[in-house]
Structure formats: C-alpha cells, structure tokens
Amino acid sequence: MTDIIQKINKQIIDTVEQAVRKAIENKILPEVGIPSVSVEKPREKSHGDFSCNVAMILAKKAHMAPRKIAAVILENIPTDSGYIEKVEIAGPGFINFFVNDKWLYETVEMIHTLGSDYGKLDYGKGKKVMVEYVSANPTGPLHMGNARGGALGDLIANVLIKAGYDVTKEFYVNDTGNQIEKFALSLELRYLQQINGEDSVEFPEDCYQGIDIINHAKNYIAANLEDLAEKDSAYRKRVMVEYALPINIENIRKGLKRYGIEFDNWFSELSLHKSGELDETIELIKQNGNAIEKDGALWLIGKAMDSEKDEVLVKSDGSKTYFAADLAYHRNKFLKRKFDRVINLLGTDHHAHALRMKNAMPAIGISKDKLDLVLFQLVRLMRNGETIRMSKRTGKAVSLDDLLDEIGVDAARFFFNMKASGSHLDFDLDLAVRQSNENPVFYVQYAHARICSMLRILKQEGIDVDAVDYSSLDMLVEEEEKELMRKLAAYPQEILISSRTLEPGRLTRYVMEVAGAFHSFYNACRVKGVETGLMNARIALVQATVSVIRNVLDVLSIDAPEKM
RNA sequence: GUGCCUGUAGCUCAGCUGGAUAGAGCAACGGACUUCUAAUCCGUAGGCCGAAGGUUCGAAUCCUUUCAGGCAUACCA
Numbered sequence: 001m002t003d004i005i006q007k008i009n010k011q012i013i014d015t016v017e018q019a020v021r022k023a024i025e026n027k028i029l030p031e032v033g034i035p036s037v038s039v040e041k042p043r044e045k046s047h048g049d050f051s052c053n054v055a056m057i058l059a060k061k062a063h064m065a066p067r068k069i070a071a072v073i074l075e076n077i078p079t080d081s082g083y084i085e086k087v088e089i090a091g092p093g094f095i096n097f098f099v100n101d102k103w104l105y106e107t108v109e110m111i112h113t114l115g116s117d118y119g120k121l122d123y124g125k126g127k128k129v130m131v132e133y134v135s136a137n138p139t140g141p142l143h144m145g146n147a148r149g150g151a152l153g154d155l156i157a158n159v160l161i162k163a164g165y166d167v168t169k170e171f172y173v174n175d176t177g178n179q180i181e182k183f184a185l186s187l188e189l190r191y192l193q194q195i196n197g198e199d200s201v202e203f204p205e206d207c208y209q210g211i212d213i214i215n216h217a218k219n220y221i222a223a224n225l226e227d228l229a230e231k232d233s234a235y236r237k238r239v240m241v242e243y244a245l246p247i248n249i250e251n252i253r254k255g256l257k258r259y260g261i262e263f264d265n266w267f268s269e270l271s272l273h274k275s276g277e278l279d280e281t282i283e284l285i286k287q288n289g290n291a292i293e294k295d296g297a298l299w300l301i302g303k304a305m306d307s308e309k310d311e312v313l314v315k316s317d318g319s320k321t322y323f324a325a326d327l328a329y330h331r332n333k334f335l336k337r338k339f340d341r342v343i344n345l346l347g348t349d350h351h352a353h354a355l356r357m358k359n360a361m362p363a364i365g366i367s368k369d370k371l372d373l374v375l376f377q378l379v380r381l382m383r384n385g386e387t388i389r390m391s392k393r394t395g396k397a398v399s400l401d402d403l404l405d406e407i408g409v410d411a412a413r414f415f416f417n418m419k420a421s422g423s424h425l426d427f428d429l430d431l432a433v434r435q436s437n438e439n440p441v442f443y444v445q446y447a448h449a450r451i452c453s454m455l456r457i458l459k460q461e462g463i464d465v466d467a468v469d470y471s472s473l474d475m476l477v478e479e480e481e482k483e484l485m486r487k488l489a490a491y492p493q494e495i496l497i498s499s500r501t502l503e504p505g506r507l508t509r510y511v512m513e514v515a516g517a518f519h520s521f522y523n524a525c526r527v528k529g530v531e532t533g534l535m536n537a538r539i540a541l542v543q544a545t546v547s548v549i550r551n552v553l554d555v556l557s558i559d560a561p562e563k564m
Numbered sequence: 565g566u567g568c569c570u571g572u573a574g575c576u577c578a579g580c581u582g583g584a585u586a587g588a589g590c591a592a593c594g595g596a597c598u599u600c601u602a603a604u605c606c607g608u609a610g611g612c613c614g615a616a617g618g619u620u621c622g623a624a625u626c627c628u629u630u631c632a633g634g635c636a637u638a639c640c641a
Contacts, residue, residue: 038581040583042584043584043586043587044584044585051583056621056622065621066621091584092583092584092621092622177640177641178640178641179641269641295639296639297639299639312638315639316639317639319639321640323641348634348635350636350641352567352635352637353636353641355567355568375569375635377569377634377635418578418589419576420578422570424570424633424635437603438589440589442603443589443603443604445603446603449601449603450601450603453601454600455600456600458600505578506578509577509578512588512589516588519604520604520605520606523596523602528599529599564603
C-alpha cells in the first residue's frame with residue numbers, strides 16, 4: 001500500500017461498517033442493511049481530517065434523525081485503533097474523524113523510500129492501453145490545436161503509465177485520402193509557378209495557402225531533383241508528394257520532440273489500404289449484414305451504430321472513405337494488436353465523427369466501452385482582440401514552433417494542462433509573453449530551485465543532506481509543516497483520480513499547491529541554524545518535497561531547474 | 565432545426581458520482597528582505613454559481629424549461 005490516505009480511508013470505512021453492523025445486531029438500529037459508506041476530506045479543518053455522511057444516508061430508511069444515528073454509530077466505534085484519534089458528530093449528522101500525525105511522518109519516510117516510484121499505482125493492472133493523440137494532418141506544420149491536444153494526450157499517457165497501465169503512445173498518420181490529393185495539387189501548382197512564373201497557373205483558394213508549400217517547391221528545385229515540368233500531372237504530383245510528405249512528417253516529429261513528446265509508434269493510414277485490412281474490414285461488415293448498396297455506394301447501416309443515418313464506406317467512384325479506414329484502424333488496434341483499451345484524443349470539431357466511430361465498434365466485433373474519446377475544445381487564437389482562423393488553408397496559422405519560441409516549452413505544456421479539456425480557450429498572442437511570465441509554472445519551478453539552493457548551502461556547510469534522518473520527524477508540529485506533509489500525501493490520490501477521469505489537468509493545480517505549501521513553510525520555518533533534531537526532520541521534509549515536485553513535473557514533462 | 569460542449573469574483577479558471585461558511589491565480593489595496601533565492605510570504609477587499617421552476621434533511625452540483633456563446637450536423641479528413 002503506497003497510498004496512506006487510502007489506507008486510512010479504508011480503515012474508517014471498515015470501522016463505520018462494523019459499528020453499523022454491531023448496532024443492528026444489538027437492535028439499536030433497525031434492519032437497514034449496510035449502506036455503501038463513503039469518506040471524504042472536509043473543506044473546513046475544524047471538521048476533522050476525514051468525514052463520513054453515513055448517518056444522513058441511513059436516516060430515511062431507519063426513520064431516525066441523522067444525528068441520533070450518528071450517536072449510535074459513534075458509541076460503537078473504538079477510538080484507540082490505528083490512526084483515529086478522535087471522532088465527533090457535527091452539523092446535520094456528519095461523523096468527523098480526527099487522525100493523529102503519525103501518518104504524516106510515515107508519508108515523508110515513504111516518499112524517500114519509494115523515490116520516483118512514489119505515486120505509482122497498480123490500478124491499471126498492466127492492461128495494454130493505447131493513447132492516440134495529435135495525429136496531425138501531415139500536409140502542413142503543427143498548429144495551436146495540436147499544441148493543446150499534444151500536451152493533454154501526453155499527460156494522459158504519462159499518468160496512465162504511473163497508474164500501472166502498459167501504455168503505447170501512437171500517432172496516426174493520415175497519409176492518404178482527399179487532403180493528400182489537395183496537398184499534391186498544391187505542391188504541383190507551386191512547383192509550376194516556380195518554373196513558369198507566378199501567373200502561369202492559378203492557385204485555387206481551397207488549396208493549401210501556407211508558405212511551407214512554396215518552400216517545398218523551391219527546395220525541390222534547389223536540390224536539383226528530376227525536372228517535372230514536362231511530365232504528366234499525375235506523375236508530377238506523385239513525385240512531389242513522395243518528396244514533401246516525409247519531410248513534413250519528419251518536421252512534425254522534430255517539433256513534437258522539442259515539445260517533449262515522443263511517440264512509441266507512427267501508424268500509417270495508407271498501410272491499412274496496402275495490407276488489405278481495409279478491404280477485410282469492409283468485407284466483414286458486409287458478411288454481418290450491416291452494409292447496403294445505395295446510389296452506387298456501399299453504406300454501413302445506421303442501425304448497426306445506433307444512428308438514424310447510414311454512413312458511406314465505399315464511395316460510388318470505388319474509393320473508400322475515411323470512416324471505413326478508421327474502422328479498419330480500430331479493428332487493427334483491438335484485434336490485431338490486442339489492446340485492452342484505446343483512448344483517442346480529438347478536437348471537438350471531430351466530435352460527431354468520433355462518436356459515430358465509437359458507436360460503430362460493435363459492427364466490427366468490438367465492445368463500445370473499450371474505446372474512450374477525450375474531446376478538447378480547439379484553441380481560439382486572438383491577436384489584438386481579433387480572432388485568427390487557424391486553418392492551414394489561410395496560411396495564417398500560428399505554428400507550434402512559433403508558440404514555443406514565444407513562451408517556451410514548459411510554460412506551454414503547463415498552460416494547456418491548467419484548464420479542463422472541455423473548456424473553451426482563447427489564446428491571445430499579444431499576451432503570450434506576458435502570460436508566460438505570469439504562468440504558474442515558474443512558481444512551481446521556483447520552489448524546486450529554492451529547495452535545491454537550500455540543500456546546496458547546507459551541503460557546503462558540511463551537513464550531509466542525503467543521509468536523511470527520520471528519528472525526529474515528530475518534531476514537525478508547525479501548521480505549515482503539517483500542511484506541506486498533507487499535500488505530499490495526496491499525490492497517489494491525484495494520480496488515481498486523474499487516470500480514472502482522464503482529466504489530468506488537476507495535476508498542474510496539485511503541484512502548484514505543493515509549491516505553495518512549501519513557500520509558506522519556507523517563510524515560516526528555518527532549516528539552517530535550528531537545533532540538530534529539528535533540522536534533520538526539516539531536511540527530510542524538504543527532501544520529500546523536492547522529490548514530489550520533480551515527480552509531478554516529470555509526469556508533466558516539464559523541466560525541474562536547480563537554479564533560477 | 566437537431567446533437568454535444570461552455571456560462572461561477574474585474575480577468576483566467578477550480579469545485580459538478582448532491583454535503584457543513586462557494587475556492588485559487590492574476591489584477592487592486594495594506595504589510596514582511598542585516599539571517600537558507602522577495603520569481604516568495606502574510607493580510608484586506610471582491611459573488612443573486614447566466615435566468616426561472618422542480619426533486620430533498622441539504623443543490624454551483626441532479627431533472628425540466630429558458631437565455632447567451634462555441635463546435636458539429638459531407639459519397640471531407
């Protein structure tokens with residue numbers, strides 16, 4: 001058991017359940033059965049360390065006043081066991097538990113013993129889970145939406161690793177389909193413009209307007225590769241795509257690496273076409289009777305995915321839809337590669353598609369609830385209070401690299417994970433730099449650097465700060481010290497809740513609270529210059545703090561600087 | 565039109581499997597550096613939790629209605 005809070009929780013629940021059972025046996029309470037007891041941490045400190053509302057839940061069934069029930073339960077609770085020090089009844093019928101400080105000192109010791117494994121859980125039980133995120137279109141550079149999805153997806157993956165899952169991080173490369181056709185046309189036209197002059201061909205509005213396409217054309221020519229001017233269009237397009245696509249993918253890979261994200265696997269959409277898995281999947285759907293021919297196209301019937309509307313799998317021109325490929329992709333994930341669970345991160349603009357995809361899982365023999373969708377709102381980019389459209393088409397998109405140049409990797413990753421994924425997010429570029437100075441990531445990093453500096457100085461004075469001495473931990477009695485220990489103890493719970501809800505943004509808030517508790521401690525308590533026992537105890541506490549901060553920042557893939 | 569998301573302090577947001585007096589950061593105001601990093605700390609002020617009904621011991625949280633904003637509703641991906 002690496003989570004002391006959970007241990008105490010369990011102890012209280014067991015104790016309360018026993019008390020209720022005993023009261024029923026002794027006929028003090030009527031036959032109400034044992035309700036599911038829950039324990040929570042009260043907001044208000046005077047309400048104890050843990051609180052239980054079982055008396056209020058029982059009130060109706062037992063036809064008794066909640067406070068009276070609480071009194072009965074209280075009589076049957078032994079007060080001299082384990083961590084529980086005092087129990088009292090409060091408010092409408094809460095049973096409040098006060099625990100002794102032993103658990104806080106145990107926490108400090110445990111953090112040091114476990115080191116970077118503190119917070120690691122067996123919640124996931126080693127189940128194979130894939131997190132698929134970013135999966136940006138390889139037709140252009142990464143943009144702000146990818147920045148948010150990337151920060152969120154990477155954090156979810158890291159949290160799940162911490163929670164005990166066997167995690168694979170995957171990027172789905174959409175290297176075929178209409179957008180690649182458009183990419184090809186855009187490249188071809190820019191190439192011809194380079195050769196024959198700007199006005200030689202018209203560049204349509206729905207082609208990719210970005211400067212990167214022009215650069216591809218220029219670079220291709222500069223590299224003295226095959227002259228394509230006289231070749232036929234199809235050939236020209238193919239060669240240009242074969243030239244530019246790998247460059248784009250490589251740039252995406254590099255950009256993400258700079259952002260702290262490295263995928264375990266890059267999965268090609270085209271490979272599904274080539275391997276025959278796509279045809280196989282469509283064939284399977286047909287055999288199951290879930291497909292019909294209509295208007296010269298092949299449709300997945302709506303009934304098979306809990307929908308009013310049918311969905312096209314094979315278009316009337318014989319080509320397969322993205323939807324069909326996505327089905328094949330998920331069949332690959334679950335059946336070929338045997339993932340127990342798959343988590344897809346998507347911008348809300350893909351919400352409808354993703355939901356239909358999830359609902360269509362049974363049509364290819366997969367249980368719906370194995371697929372989790374995490375949707376995040378797109379980032380709305382502002383400049384001078386005006387919205388900038390983020391499409392690649394306009395070419396005005398702000399790239400991930402631009403963002404990182406302006407505010408830095410740490411600030412960006414922290415910032416995007418401070419808000420719940422469902423929240424709308426306006427990002428004002430003019431405020432970007434100022435925001436980064438105000439970004440709480442520096443508050444956290446400062447706490448880390450401050451501790452490192454402290455330890456350095458103590459070391460210089462000949463104190464062995466690494467030989468942590470726990471013998472006097474019970475000298476930590478100041479409220480600031482206890483508050484800090486309480487925060488440190490909460491880490492495993494934070495990991496547990498984050499992995500359960502797939503909303504890991506709370507970790508940024510958590511680490512801010514740890515940093516805040518440390519800063520308060522720092523201002524209230526001195527380490528250097530106090531008597532040896534107390535100093536050793538405080539060194540142990542500070543060591544535990546720096547360990548936890550580094551631990552969380554590591555999960556967030558944010559640097560923990562030793563100096564600032 | 566329909567579906568999903570969002571609406572909480574001046575600003576950015578937590579809290580939403582119902583719990584006790586609704587929280588934090590920024591901004592504002594007042595304090596704290598001869599002593600381990602003041603990128604810090606301590607304090608003050610700031611709220612009809614979009615609106616209206618309902619459910620119950622209890623609602624920011626659940627239900628209904630409504631208003632405002634975002635996204636989606638392709639033989640695009």
